[in-house]
Amino acid sequence: MSAAATNQVIKYTWKDVNSSMDSMRVMFDLVRLVDAEECREVFVTDSGELTFGRECYAVWNSDHRCVNCTSYKACHTHQKKSRVEYFDGKSYQIQSVPIELTLKDNTDYSCNMELITFTELVPGIQTQQEKDELETSGYISTHDNLTGVLNWDGFCKRARSLLSEYHDDYVIVSVDIDNFRFVNSLFGNSTGNEVLIGISGILNDMCDEKSTFGRCGGVNFAICKYLDCDMEKWIDEITNKISSLIDVPTFQLSTHFGLFKVENRNLPISIMYDRSYMALEDVRLNNSKVFGWFNDSLMQKALHEQRVISDFKANLTSGQFVIYLQPQVDKEGKIEGAECLVRWILPDGKVLPPFEFIEILEQSNLIGSLDHYVWELAAKQLSAWKGTVYEDLYLSVNVSPKDFYHFDIASVFPELCKKYDINPGKLHVEITETAIADEMQNNMVTLEKLQEAGFIVEIDDFGKGSSSLGLLKDLKADVLKIDMRFIQKSENDKRSNVILESVIDMAKRLNMEVISEGVETQDQLNNLTNLGCEIFQGFYFSKPIPVAAFEKLAADSII
Ligand code: C2E
Ligand code: MG
Ligand code: MG
Numbered sequence: 001m002s003a004a005a006t007n008q009v010i011k012y013t014w015k016d017v018n019s020s021m022d023s024m025r026v027m028f029d030l031v032r033l034v035d036a037e038e039c040r041e042v043f044v045t046d047s048g049e050l051t052f053g054r055e056c057y058a059v060w061n062s063d064h065r066c067v068n069c070t071s072y073k074a075c076h077t078h079q080k081k082s083r084v085e086y087f088d089g090k091s092y093q094i095q096s097v098p099i100e101l102t103l104k105d106n107t108d109y110s111c112n113m114e115l116i117t118f119t120e121l122v123p124g125i126q127t128q129q130e131k132d133e134l135e136t137s138g139y140i141s142t143h144d145n146l147t148g149v150l151n152w153d154g155f156c157k158r159a160r161s162l163l164s165e166y167h168d169d170y171v172i173v174s175v176d177i178d179n180f181r182f183v184n185s186l187f188g189n190s191t192g193n194e195v196l197i198g199i200s201g202i203l204n205d206m207c208d209e210k211s212t213f214g215r216c217g218g219v220n221f222a223i224c225k226y227l228d229c230d231m232e233k234w235i236d237e238i239t240n241k242i243s244s245l246i247d248v249p250t251f252q253l254s255t256h257f258g259l260f261k262v263e264n265r266n267l268p269i270s271i272m273y274d275r276s277y278m279a280l281e282d283v284r285l286n287n288s289k290v291f292g293w294f295n296d297s298l299m300q301k302a303l304h305e306q307r308v309i310s311d312f313k314a315n316l317t318s319g320q321f322v323i324y325l326q327p328q329v330d331k332e333g334k335i336e337g338a339e340c341l342v343r344w345i346l347p348d349g350k351v352l353p354p355f356e357f358i359e360i361l362e363q364s365n366l367i368g369s370l371d372h373y374v375w376e377l378a379a380k381q382l383s384a385w386k387g388t389v390y391e392d393l394y395l396s397v398n399v400s401p402k403d404f405y406h407f408d409i410a411s412v413f414p415e416l417c418k419k420y421d422i423n424p425g426k427l428h429v430e431i432t433e434t435a436i437a438d439e440m441q442n443n444m445v446t447l448e449k450l451q452e453a454g455f456i457v458e459i460d461d462f463g464k465g466s467s468s469l470g471l472l473k474d475l476k477a478d479v480l481k482i483d484m485r486f487i488q489k490s491e492n493d494k495r496s497n498v499i500l501e502s503v504i505d506m507a508k509r510l511n512m513e514v515i516s517e518g519v520e521t522q523d524q525l526n527n528l529t530n531l532g533c534e535i536f537q538g539f540y541f542s543k544p545i546p547v548a549a550f551e552k553l554a555a556d557s558i559i
Contacts, residue, residue: 009078009110013102014048021113030059030116034096036075037156037270042111048104050266052160059092059116069141070096071112072153093117108306109268144215146193147200152222155214156269159224163265166210169227170262172269174276175203177219177242178254178284186251195253198245206238222273231259235291256284257291278302308360316373320345323377324544325395327553328515328537331529335557337394337428339537340378341544342370358400368406371399375416378427381547383420389558390551396428396458401435404442410449424454430481432460433471444475451478458515462486463503472510480507484518484538487528501531508532 012020021031034056035042041053056071070081074096082095095115103109142154150158163170177199184192196219203213203221210226225234235257243253258280260272275294278301283292315321322345325338344352361367378395385391403409417424429450436443436459447457458479459471463486472480486500507514516528519538528536542553 008080009098009100010113011100011102014044014104017044017099017101018046024113024115028115029118030114032114032116033099034071034112034114035156035268035270036069036071036110036112037153038160038268039069039071039153039157040160042268044101049264050103050109050268052164052266055157070094071114074098074112075110106303106306107271108310109271111268144200147197147215149200149204150212150214152214152216155212155216155222155224158212158214159222159269162210162212162224162226163262166226168210171225171227171231172260172262172272172276173223173225174216174258174273174280175199175221175223175238176256176277176280176284178256180219180253182251183246183253187246191246195245199242202238202241202245206234206241216273220277222276224269227261231291239290255290256280258283258294259291260294275299275302305360305364308357309364309366312357312361312366312370316369320347321370321373321377322546323374323381324546325550326537326544327542327550327557328396328535329541329557330535333541333557335393335554336535337396337426338550338554339396339430339544340374340398342374343544362400362402365402365406367400367402371397371403372407372412374398375413375427379416379420379422382422382426386422390554393554394426394428394456396430396456398460399429399431399435401432404435404439404446408446410446410453413450413455414453425456428456428458428479430458430460431477433462433464436475437471440474447475447477451476461517472506476510477512479513479515481515481517481537482533487516487518487524488520497527497531500528504528504532 017033021033024031033042033044034040035052038052039056041056043051043053045051070083073079074081075098078098080095080097082093085092085094093116097113097115099111099113101109101111142150142157144151144154159172180192180195183195196215199219199221200215203223207213207223208226208228210228211224213221213223216222225231238257239255242255246253258276258278260276260279262272275298278298279292279294282298283289286292322343323340324343326341327335327338329335342354342358344357346352358367358370361370375397378397382395385393399409413427413429414424416422417427429447431443431447436447451457456478458481459475459477460481461483462480464483480503482500482503486496486503504514513535514533515535515537516524516533517537519525519528519536519540521540524538525536525540542550545553
């Protein structure tokens with residue numbers, strides 16, 4: 001058993017959880033595991049299977065989730081929570097401890113361990129009004145405000161009841177509308193709401209009494225379907241009905257479905273749904289079909305992702321993550337600074353490039369901890385260079401879109417500079433167009449604050465996204481980093497070269513410096529120099545290299 005450093009989640013394997021709970025029973029009246037989503041007790045059998053027991057609140061003789069469910073909060077905030085419930089002549093002191101169980105097939109499963117003590121009830125604590133409020137909140141906690149259908153919690157509970165009641169074949173289906181964001185912008189929010197209500201109506205018609213569905217948030221719906229028909233036809237019918245909700249020839253709602261066949265009923269509904277959603281994402285990427293089934297290769301992919309996540313959590317601060325530096329040079333070949341690019345050095349010496357883990361960390365909301373670690377490595381390096389021949393060099397670091405949600409970027413960077421006593425002008429901040437475009441207004445304010453504090457803000461991968469030019473209208477960045485695809489294409493393509501020339505010219509007129517990424521050949525360098533670009537980065541000069549190798553290169557360039 002080991003406690004993770006960044007949150008209060010305790011890890012158990014299916015083998016050790018029961019004995020740990022036994023040892024805690026000396027101190028508490030009741031120790032149990034609870035699935036927060038399904039609101040239900042869960043047990044780990046001696047052979048490592050999960051089985052589901054009473055609904056969680058059955059202990060309090062209530063028929064719905066408690067108003068202030070601490071299990072739910074603990075599970076989602078990764079923090080321990082405690083509360084008191086009053087029922088049936090007793091008061092219950094409940095501590096909800098978030099835990100992560102590694103199941104027999106190596107799947108990680110998040111639930112809570114509840115530690116409960118009983119004491120005497122304070123008389124008269126529950127008035128009729130309080131009871132009524134609880135009834136209402138029970139409905140609210142299981143139903144979606146807009147459509148009135150089950151929400152995620154309500155769906156999990158109902159799906160579990162169906163799986164316990166009927167022993168037929170079932171499938172968990174996830175449904176997502178890809179281009180829904182255009183509905184709001186093209187037709188207005190009220191049409192968007194009508195479409196969501198319409199979809200709920202369609203799913204309601206398509207589900208018999210042995211099936212259920214719910215809205216999991218946004219435009220995601222989950223269905224627990226009794227498997228009694230040809231799924232392809234059933235999905236076709238839903239797709240056609242959904243696309244007829246907007247009767248405009250130029251616009252069609254595009255729906256995708258992921259299917260997970262329930263073979264092991266003892267899996268938590270949340271895991272079944274995640275698997276169906278993986279199938280959905282997979283089919284959406286391949287773009288050729290509307291629906292796909294979860295299969296073995298997706299299972300392998302999920303396990304790989306889980307291994308990456310748990311190795312990352314265990315090793316972030318153990319020295320396995322380092323920065324490689326890729327020089328940025330001027331047209332005379334003098335090194336001006338470098339971009340910090342993270343590498344994961346495995347214990348066997350293998351060097352993992354970012355594409356092997358960045359996306360997984362982004363999807364699992366862990367990218368913030370990696371990025372902050374990298375920013376700190378960069379700040380430490382700049383501090384170590386003070387008073388040396390490298391003093392004038394700058395370092396630029398990458399900020400991923402999700403960092404804006406995790407951190408107050410405008411204060412994190414100044415704090416780092418203060419901590420390591422470095423000049424903000426030496427720390428450049430690279431942000432991709434998509435990061436800015438996602439939350440244009442807020443993120444622009446953040447970037448302006450950084451600039452006011454003396455940081456250099458760079459737009460990374462310019463030309464890769466779809467909003468490039470529009471973005472420049474509003475965003476006053478200091479540097480434009482032109483994406484390498486742009487440069488490589490312009491080599492053999494006259495039209496691309498004209499665009500490249502205009503972009504460089506425009507950036508200069510907007511008082512922005514231009515860095516060309518991905519320079520690989522002398523011809524590309526000559527062409528870019530003729531077009532007016534002044535700073536270059538690319539394999540032609542150097543690949544990203546360890547700090548010591550970079551220092552050697554830079555020393556030669558400086559002297
Ligand atoms: P990026 O920020 O656009 O970084 C430039 C990428 O282009 C680097 O790949 C670099 O090795 C590669 N590159 C540079 N010159 C050339 C060239 O001449 N030819 C070719 N073919 N490639 C070149 P790398 O190091 O694999 O990083 C890939 C991406 O991973 C980065 O793209 C960045 O988006 C992300 N990344 C790297 N480190 C971090 C990090 O610490 N945090 C975050 N959030 N993302 C990072
Ligand atoms: Mg970059
Ligand atoms: Mg780039």
